[in-house]
Amino acid sequence: MSQRIPEDLQKKGLRRRANADVDKLTAHRGMATWGETLVPLGDFRQAVRKSGKELTSAERLVAVKDYLEASSDDTLIEGPFSKIIVFGGVYSNSFALHALLDEAQSRRPDAVYCLGDLGGFGPNPETIWPLLTESAVRSIQGNYEESLAGGRDDCNCGYADPRDNHFAEISYSYTARNCSSEFKRWMGGLPKRRRVRVGQRELLFIHGSPRRINEFLFFSSTSVPFLETLLDQERCDGILCTHTGLHWHRRLPSGRDVINVGVIGRPANDGRTEVWYSVLNDEGDRLSVEFLPLAYDYQSLASAMRREGLPDVFVETITSGWWTTCLEILPARERAASRF
Amino acid sequence: MDHVTPSDYPSAELRSLDTLWFQVGGTVCNLACSHCFISCSPTNHTHEFMTLKQVETHLEDAVALGVKDYYFTGGEPFLNPEMEDILAATLRVGPATVLTNGLLLDSERCQRLGALAGSTEYSLDLRISIDGYSAEANDPIRGEGTFERILTGATRAAAAGLNPVMTVTEVHRDNVTSEGRQRFFETLRDRGIERPRLKILPVFQIGAETERSGAYESWQQLAKDDVPEDRWDHLQCSTSRMATDQGVWVCPILVNEPQGRMGQRLADTLDSFPLSHQACWTCHVHGVSCRT
Incomplete structure (x- = not known):
């Protein structure tokens, strides 16, 4: 104005x-x-x-305690498991999802979880649907599923920059056009959070953050006190999220864990064509968290993207391992590690 | 507008205290930009520099409340002689973003800041203000010769590994078109900034900006029934507070309003706030976010 x-x-x-x-x-x-x-x-x-106002010290303690009050969550607890595979951000990459499911067959986890953002970026979004259902992947909704199922006209990715939003719009309108209403309805039926027990630990699975489906939790822009507070409020031993596209793990001073599992839809802006997923193992008094690179037939993905008329800059990311779009959201540290 | 009470306006709850701002440079600035929404200048001591000790008290409170990130503004933050110690203390508990005019970014300071950024796991983000892609566009607003000095500071920061986000207001229509943005990127690349970053902000019609472009119309004000579907989640006051040398304010915009002060310490400011100011209307209409 x-x-x-x-x-x-x-x-x-x-x-x-x-x-x-x-x-x-x-x-x-x-x-x-x-x-x-x-x-x-x-x-x-x-x-x-x-x-x-100027509260007394005692009143301040009460105000802070009230502010930090735990949230209630009646989500049923799944498990207990001793080993699980968790991944995020399929972005319509059926080639990587195939490879992931093959890995799962050989690693034999107790369960496989997907933390949402099934569409966007890649071609032919409907192709991943049977792969997810036939292999009993346990999914939650990302902002993509929420937007597609709700008929929103944008992906609600949470970008603030016009260039980021420009490419997000191209992805979303392509995906929305190429998903059947049945697929969208199925997406809308997925839960938005899951609670999963791995050994003794109760872990909360969400897409962005426990507060917002499209919140970006990057390693370098998310403080430890903030994460400890989230875990206190959610009364859990760990949080697993995705949405940013970059995987990271923090073991907090309290001994609890926050894990961004990354995405299998596009490379992690690291100059490698592989994508990343995570394996969690119960090791008694500790939780082991491992990120593993996943090689897949990225050349076929690139060809399919070209056939569908998706932007060349998207294809370039797939073949080079470097992000070419949606870079403005990155904090200083993550941006410094990018090529563009 | 006479005899209004807070109940005449909608009220914004603090949903979660994600961001803590520091008016670390007070209202003291080495520039006197014509669009400054809090009229900062070399002689404006409405708010003074914050001391390291004041910042540390708020940081301690913020850690207990689970604050996610920290933003520093002024005035010009780097006029504050304790600024680098303040940043070092902050980066021990969370990520920091500094809004600066770039004039005090000499090579030595950039080297020290680069070393500081390299010593922490959190991001140190510099945001440098500029008002156009040419001296003709920028200098009338920010001052004679500032265009070159800003770019020199930005280039030094980039060379020290602190790729700054250039921050522009919508003062010039050209700034917000895609051609305008492209020219910005080219200007920055010409200076050797290989991965230029840009953020565009709306202009607030308060402070010096009222003389430049005219103040608000009386209808540009929120009414009690204006509550949108998502409540006030798009407003900064639902997720942040602003600390100055004189206490804690509801938001960075209203530091020139004594009524914007909510208390002495963060714990005093966890209540909701009446959206009675006309700048609240701008925030609402534009969904203003100072995030990158």
């Missing part, structure tokens, strides 16, 4: 500003800005002191 200034007025503004600059440099001597008005600094400070 900014007021657009016509060019001729802007030029006038320049001349005025020559004097205004001097005023601006000295205007605040002994004065404060209160809203739009200059007032004596002392008056501002006095008004500030009168505003707001």
Whole structure:
């Protein structure tokens, strides 16, 4: 809602500003800005002191305790298991999903979980549906499933940058056009969270974060105190998420775990064509967390994407291992590790 | 507008305290930009620099409340002589983003900041403000000769491994078109910034901006019944607070309003806040987020 200034007025503004600059440099001597008005600094400070609350130490403890109150969750607990495979972000990559299911056959886990974002980026979204159901993969909804099942006109990925959103729109409109209403309805029937016991530990599975389906939990932009608080509020021993496309694991000072399982739909912006999934093992007093690279027939995926007319920049990511789109969401550290 | 009470307005709950802002540079700035929404200047001491000790008190509170990330603004944060110690203390508990005008990013400072960023597992993000892809567009707003100095600072930061996010307001219509963005990227690449990053922000019609573009119309205000379906989740005040040298405010925008101050410590500010200011309307309409 900014007021657009016509060019001729802007030029006038320049001349005025020559004097205004001097005023601006000295205007605040002994004065404060209160809203739009200059007032004596002392008056501002006095008004500030009168505003707001000042709780006692005891009241502050109560306020913080109330704020941190645990949330209730009646999700049924699955398991207990001793070994599971967990992956996220299929992005319509049926070739990688095939490879993952082959791996699962040889590794023989007790269960296989998918943390959502079945569509987007890749070609022919419907092809992954039978693979998931026939191999009894236990899935949860990502923002993609929520949006497709709810008939939203965007993926609700949570990007803030117009370039990120531009490519997200291309992916979403292609996927929405190429999914049957039956597939979308099935997506809408998936749960949004699962609780899974691995050994003694109760783990919460969600897509983005326990608070928001499209929250980005990157390693370098998510503080440890924040994660400890989430685990306290959710009363669980670990959280597994995806959504960012980059896998990471933190063992917290409390001994609990937060694991972003990454995605199998596209490479992890690391210059490798493999994608990543995770294997969790109960080892008695500790949980072992392993990220494994998954090689698959990426050349066939690239050909299928070209056939479907998907953008060349998407194909480039598949064949080079480097992200070419949706980069603006990355925090400084993750962006510094990118090629683009 | 006379005799209004907080109950005349909708109220935004603090859903979760994800972000803590610090008005670490106060309202003191080495520039006096014509669109500054809190009219910062070299003589504006409405808010003073924060001390390391003040920041540490809030960090301790923030850790107990599970804050996810930290943002630093001013004024110009790097005028604060304790700024680098403040960043080091912050990066021990979470990621930090600094909103700076880039003028004080000399090579030595960039080297030190680069080393600091390399010593932590959290991101240190620099956001450098600029108002156009040419001196003709930028300098009338930010000051004579600033365009070159800003880009020089940005280039030094990038060379030290701190690829900055260039932050632009919608002051010039050109800035927000895709051609305008492309020109920005080209300008930055020409300076050797290989992976240019850009963020565009709306302009708030408060502070110095009222003289430049005219203030709000009376209808640009939220009414009690204006509550949208997602409540106020799109507003910063539902997920953040702003600490200054004088206490904790509801948001970064309203630090020039004494009524925006909610308390002394974070624990005093966990209640909801009435959306009575016209800047609340801008936040609502634009879904303003200062995130990258």
